[in-house]
Amino acid sequence: MATGLSAILLNNRPALLRFLRARGAGDESEDLLQDMWMKLEEKDLGPIADPLPYLYRMANNLMLDRYRSAARRERREQDWAEGAGGVMADPSEDVAIDERLILTERLEEARAVLRALGPRVELIFRRFRIEGIGQRLIAEELGVSLTTVEKDLQKAYRAMIALKHKMDTE
Amino acid sequence: MDEEAIGWVIRTRDPEFADWEAFTSWLEADPAHAGAYDALMAADADLDRIVPEEPVTIAMPANDPGERRWRPMRWLGGGAVAAALVGVVSIGLMNRSDIYTITTRPGETRTIALDDGTRVDLNGGTTMRFDRHDARFAALDSGEAAFTVRHDAADPFRVTVGDAVFEDAGTVFNIVHTASATRIGVSEGKVIYNPDAEAIALPAGRALSEDDSGLRVMDIATDAVASWRQGRLTYANAPVTQISADIARSLGVQLTATPGAGATRFTGTIRLDRDPARFFGQTAPLMGLKAVQQGDGWLLKEGDGPPR
Numbered sequence: 359m360a361t362g363l364s365a366i367l368l369n370n371r372p373a374l375l376r377f378l379r380a381r382g383a384g385d386e387s388e389d390l391l392q393d394m395w396m397k398l399e400e401k402d403l404g405p406i407a408d409p410l411p412y413l414y415r416m417a418n419n420l421m422l423d424r425y426r427s428a429a430r431r432e433r434r435e436q437d438w439a440e441g442a443g444g445v446m447a448d449p450s451e452d453v454a455i456d457e458r459l460i461l462t463e464r465l466e467e468a469r470a471v472l473r474a475l476g477p478r479v480e481l482i483f484r485r486f487r488i489e490g491i492g493q494r495l496i497a498e499e500l501g502v503s504l505t506t507v508e509k510d511l512q513k514a515y516r517a518m519i520a521l522k523h524k525m526d527t528e
Numbered sequence: 529m530d531e532e533a534i535g536w537v538i539r540t541r542d543p544e545f546a547d548w549e550a551f552t553s554w555l556e557a558d559p560a561h562a563g564a565y566d567a568l569m570a571a572d573a574d575l576d577r578i579v580p581e582e583p584v585t586i587a588m589p590a591n592d593p594g595e596r597r598w599r600p601m602r603w604l605g606g607g608a609v610a611a612a613l614v615g616v617v618s619i620g621l622m623n624r625s626d627i628y629t630i631t632t633r634p635g636e637t638r639t640i641a642l643d644d645g646t647r648v649d650l651n652g653g654t655t656m657r658f659d660r661h662d663a664r665f666a667a668l669d670s671g672e673a674a675f676t677v678r679h680d681a682a683d684p685f686r687v688t689v690g691d692a693v694f695e696d697a698g699t700v701f702n703i704v705h706t707a708s709a710t711r712i713g714v715s716e717g718k719v720i721y722n723p724d725a726e727a728i729a730l731p732a733g734r735a736l737s738e739d740d741s742g743l744r745v746m747d748i749a750t751d752a753v754a755s756w757r758q759g760r761l762t763y764a765n766a767p768v769t770q771i772s773a774d775i776a777r778s779l780g781v782q783l784t785a786t787p788g789a790g791a792t793r794f795t796g797t798i799r800l801d802r803d804p805a806r807f808f809g810q811t812a813p814l815m816g817l818k819a820v821q822q823g824d825g826w827l828l829k830e831g832d833g834p835p836r
Contacts, residue, residue: 373552376556377548377552381555382559382562382566418540422570425570426570429570464577477742481745484579486538486541487572487575487579488579490543499728500728511538512534512535515572516534519568519571519572521578522571522574523571525578
């Protein structure tokens with residue numbers, strides 16, 4: 359029984375396939391779309407306000423999951439090759455305390471980086487990234503233009519991702 | 529770093545994003561785009577671990593109103609100027625005979641009905657000023673008050689709190705003002721914080737606090753706003769120092785917290801009780817603390833209760 363979202367998926371099959379291919383799914387695009395369709399058939403999600411964007415987002419999340427698990431697999435294999443991995447991990451308390459210290463340090467560092475961007479950029483970034491509020495709403499709340507919010511977010515993201523890269527290479 | 533890819537990370541993360549066709553076109557323009565986007569989205573997901581989920585905090589250097597760091601920004605600009613003006617105005621107002629002061633003792637509450645239909649409920653330990661000839665003026669000098677404002681867009685109701693101004697936009701809200709902090713919670717309508725400067729809109733369910741650590745905007749349960757009027761104090765992750773001050777004001781007891789106890793945080797509802805021994809006997813364990821009577825007052829210290 360093709361109703362609701364799964365019907366909309368079928369109606370928009372070419373566009374969604376094009377998206378999955380552009381996202382890098384290649385030959386597996388058809389299978390991925392089939393999986394999505396099965397999932398939608400399995401459970402009734404009830405009415406969704408904007409069904410097509412919802413389906414695109416679902417497809418995008420699928421690709422993000424694939425990327426992350428591939429990255430994890432690669433890391434594991436690398437650890438194995440280097441002789442590190444599970445055997446080396448010592449679950450003693452010292453390690454936990456060290457990790458906590460590093461984490462606290464990193465939180466402080468991230469806080470400082472955000473703060474240095476200025477109060478409006480910090481406020482907008484937190485509202486968007488941590489609280490998940492959309493840009494249009496944030497602009498309304500603060501009485502600034504949407505362009506201002508976009509620019510501030512771009513600035514904050516640039517700084518936070520640069521910080522993240524720096525931490526990864528430490 | 530790829531500016532375009534960051535732009536798409538931000539856009540697609542927006543809950544309202546709908547232009548997936550434009551995103552498809554961008555991805556198709558260069559096969560490397562998908563990989564760049566994936567890598568940045570993975571980095572973005574990892575940000576959860578380094579960006580704590582705390583309320584929005586803006587640093588505002590204390591004791592230095594003349595040179596606020598954020599002064600050059602247009603949307604915030606004029607804060608210091610407005611603050612200076614309010615200062616001058618309130619000194620002027622204090623000398624006028626139509627300004628009158630109302631003070632409640634700790635533990636005492638009082639309700640003021642203004643001519644325009646606005647109601648102000650003063651909690652204990654509170655000092656406010658009103659104007660006999662202008663029902664749209666109120667100043668909260670210290671303590672806590674809840675405002676139920678009859679809205680008039682042409683003549684907004686304004687509350688002056690220290691050097692800040694809150695302007696109603698059809699509203700029920702609560703303000704606490706102490707020597708070190710100002711907090712406002714909005715339960716209905718909307719309040720504008722410093723309309724002539726920052727102009728931060730606070731709709732129902734939003735709270736703002738300003739203290740040494742900065743300016744914060746956070747969410748608040750609307751039924752938690754001014755709940756002291758129903759004999760309840762409701763908190764989400766509030767520091768015990770702040771809660772102690774609220775209790776002292778509401779019950780008229782002297783209450784201090786040891787530094788260790790004061791630094792802990794509490795989430796939940798405290799039922800006010802006029803009998804201090806009974807009140808602390810129930811409340812302190814709720815906060816994972818211990819209360820001991822000391823002379824005329826009470827001391828909150830770290831208990832040996834279950835860790836929270």
